[in-house]
Amino acid sequence: MYKRILVPTDGSEITSMAVQTAVGLARLAGSELIALGVKEPFPYSAISEMQPVPPQEFYDAQERIALANVKTVVDAAKAAGLTCHGFTVEALHPWEAILDQAKASAVDLIVMASHGRRGLSAVLLGSETQKVLTHSTLPVLVVRG
Secondary structure, three states: OOOEEEEEOEEEHHHHHHHHHHHHHHHHHHOOEEEEEEOOOOOOHHHHHOOOOHHHHHHHHHHHHHHHHHHHHHHHHHOOOOOOEEEEOOOOHHHHHHHHHOOOOOOOOOEEEEOOOEEEEEEHHHHHHHHHHHOOOEEEEEEEE
C-alpha cells in the first residue's frame, strides 16, 4: 500500500493529531515515516540594519524548534516500532518544502493537519495544507482538528 509516509510537523496540537494518524497508518501498512520540520528564513528588513534578534540567534532558535518538533515524531514512530527519518529545512513557503521533501524522499503519501478554516478566513489566511493539496501529485491525507 504505502511504503513511505511524509508527515510535516510544526509542533502544534493539531499537528500531533496528524502524527498519531500517520503513525497508526504506518503500523497498519508496514510503512516507513519521514518527519519534516520547516524553519522560517530570517526576516531581513530593508528599512533598517538594526534587527531585534541577531541572525545567528534567530537561525539557532529556528533549528532548535524544528529539531524538537521532528524528534517528537521520530520518538512516536520508534515507540510504535517504526522506522522514521527526520529532516529540517528552511523555506519561505512551507508547502513548497513539503512537496520538495516528498519528492526527495520518494514518499507515497503525505499526512498533514488542517485547522478547517472556511470562508473569508481561509481565503485571507491561506493554508499550507490547501496549497499542498492543490500542487501535489501524491495522495494527501488531511487530518482535521
